Amino acid sequence: MKPQDITTGKPCSLWIFGYGSLVWKPDFKYRRSQVGYIQGYKRRFWHGDNFHRGNDELPGRVVTLIEDEDESTWGVAFEVTGSQVEESLKYLNVREGVRGGYVTKMVEFFPEGENQPSVQALVYIATADNTLYLGPASSEMIGVQIAVCRGKSGHNLEYLLRLAEFMRSSCPQVEDHHLFSIEAAALTVVSYVLASQ
């Protein structure tokens, strides 16, 4: 028996908005995905990660959303339906919540393109009151931290470069100075290390 919406009898459907590793590694089954944005938030590498991309001694840096009414954040929304709803939430509760310190919120998602209606979407946000939160730092400091950290899901540099690559390939109209300045700083560190070998 597939879960159904009791009012319409249609299979349940939920949109999940990703703006960090979820844009390139959702790792759950979904019906369809859509590039787009949410308003009132900016993406910042201000969240610590002592599991996926770092450890307790050297926590990595991953992204979260910071409220800012003048900003918007681009990413990907994934529609899950039927049994995918429970499966995706069960998986993300561990990946994002238990291991990542993120909490959930509903936001309005605006698909890219003309005349596309907005939808409500679930988003995972790491708030400043959780123990892993690291807060603001210069792009250079964040770049160095990312260049030297790794965790159970891989190198923190991969996390950064795949997100930058997503933005360049899927959202070329967006100038994300925070993301690209950190990418440049991290690659400068890597180039120094390689040159010194």
Ligand SMILES: N[C@@H](CCC(=O)N[C@@H](CS)C(=O)NCC(=O)O)C(=O)O
């Ligand atoms: N919630 C954001 C960020 C998610 C994120 O990057 N979470 C980390 C947990 S700290 C993660 O899932 N990492 C998996 C990985 O790095 O491969 C998103 O929607 O993409």
